[in-house]
Amino acid sequence: xxxxxxxxxxxxxxxxxxxxxxxxxxxxxxxxxxxxxxxxxxxxxxxxxxxxxxxxxxxxxxxxxxxxxxxxxxxxxxxxxxxxxxxxxxxxxxxxxxxxxxxxxxx
Numbered sequence: 001x002x003x004x005x006x007x008x009x010x011x012x013x014x015x016x017x018x019x020x021x022x023x024x025x026x027x028x029x030x031x032x033x034x035x036x037x038x039x040x041x042x043x044x045x046x047x048x049x050x051x052x053x054x055x056x057x058x059x060x061x062x063x064x065x066x067x068x069x070x071x072x073x074x075x076x077x078x079x080x081x082x083x084x085x086x087x088x089x090x091x092x093x094x095x096x097x098x099x100x101x102x103x104x105x106x107x
Contacts, residue, residue: 008054
């Protein structure tokens, strides 16, 4: 199981977290400057490997050596564009109704 090849970002995060965990609980005694230098070094080195693992290449191939580039002459599927929406037409005001009657009965 090669976690660096399958999940390089997770491997980077776990490595940095483990080193900082050891430092936090004083299992490794280092100064603040040394801790900063270790974090910078790990971020740079592991970042390089992560980028190399996930950056697309210019001529991708599968494990059998077949090119995975899209065929340039294939037509693109048509885009579906929704028709423009128009605002609803204004409605005429309602005619005046009978006057409201106050409620009756005990209160």
